[in-house]
Amino acid sequence: MPKPVVAVVGRPNVGKSTLFNRIAGARVSIVEDTPGVTRDRIYADAEWSGHNFLLVDTGGLAPKEFAGSKANSPKEFAGSRANSLSDDMIKRHIYAQAELAIGAADVIVFVVSVKDGVTDDDEYVASLLRRARKPVILAVNKVDDFAKYAMDAYEFFALGLGDPVPISAGQRLGLGDLLDKVVESLPGGDGGGEVSGAVKVAVVGKPNTGKSSLINRVLGEDRVIVSPTPGTTRDAIDSRHVRGGREYVFIDTAGMRRKSKIRENIERYSVIRSVAAIERADVCVLMLDAAEGVTEQDTKVAGMIHESGKGAVIAVNKWDAIEKDGRTMKLFEKRLETDLIFMPYAPRTFISALTGQRVGGLFQIIDTVYENSLKRVSTGALNEALLEATAVAEPPQDKGRALRIYYMTQVSVAPPTFVMFVNDPELLHFSYKRFLENRLRMAFGFDGTPIRLIARERKE
DSSP: OOOOEEEEEOSTTSSHHHHHHHHHTSOOSOOOSSTTOOOSOEEEEEEETTEEEEEEEOOOOOGGGGGGSSOSSHHHHHHOOOSSOOTTHHHHTHHHHHHHHHHHOSEEEEEEETTTOSOHHHHHHHHHHHHHTSOEEEEEEOOOOHHHHGGGGGGGGGGSSSSOEEOBTTTTBSHHHHHHHHHHHSOOSSGGGOOTTOEEEEEEOSTTSSHHHHHHHHHTSOOSOOOSSTTOOOSOEEEEEEETTEEEEEEEOOOOOOGGGOOOHHHHHHHHHHHHHHHHOSEEEEEEETTTBSOHHHHHHHHHHHHTTOEEEEEEEOGGGSOOOTTHHHHHHHHHHHHTTTOTTSOEEEOBTTTTBTTTTHHHHHHHHHHHHTOOOOHHHHHHHHHHHHHHSOOOEETTEEOOEEEEEEEETTTTEEEEEESOGGGOOHHHHHHHHHHHHHHHOOTTSOOEEEEEEOOO
């Protein structure tokens, strides 16, 4: 089941990043008193009372910039487009940015400052949130002294978003009450309206690699806008397709650029949806540009897929545009092995979304990856494979103590996860863990899916 998205929003300098860090449990977001310092979107897995969710920190919304626009209404403001990219692009897209932030989240934590009181910007953002009809938790921050400021928090009833929750992110006060309200508002687990039994396929990668062209080729129609301008796809778009009696949901996503390349806040919020699309997916197709090879951003996107435990297919697009000889594909595959060394399990295919070259074969690869991600192996078969593996290479020793593996069992799928009961988990060196993973793949396949090996101590 995909993790719900909880977005922390509000105007600049109200303590959003500090709150994010407290919930995430680490200083993963830059905190500074200068408004607007959060220039990118930070994501973290969070958990409270047994509920897991994806927490998103966002840059400050500054609706007062609308006052400097020539638009006569927020709708007109949202629709206004510059003829060329300019330095004030962010200001002219504030309303559209806010709508995307709201649309990307399942639950919104709206942060305000008790020391500033209700501002015009707060009222403007609140009006957007009320119309969105999504769960909104109003967090009144900087209540560092409850005896002194708690009553002032009730001023924010005027925003019409329900009971304010007084907190102090800096002092770690009231966060439990806030998180209780967040988890109460999370989706109830109906899968968000997903098609039951359909294979969900997220097509991800950096901009302009041909993701939308691939979706259109698969569907046989121009369902998604295709443009040579990177970043045309702003949203994550679902398209259903039936082939060979199996239903698929293809999720086209906005391309994920390097942070330094992101100029518009709209595009930054699109990254939220790309991350959420990976969470929703059963299989992720990572699109690479054959002419560019594997870039740093490609490895980062691949890392997101791997860490999420999703099945993966690497699709090298625009293969028709490459000058080839008898060694071209082998050389490219060697580059993939080096640059994506952490996911050697992912099958590779060389395609052309433009001409349709090998696109049809993509379905068979997706099916194999999907089925492998759900594969279960009996405990008896696992321990036979384990016995063979330890016969080939004895478990490691440290200071005279040898690792003893008593038995192994599979505890979950998607990704396949195995627990090994051992005498001391500290003795399981990562190289031996990798060896065991490779032996499991040799014995049972698991092409296209990461697998997880967890060591648990068991006394003799």
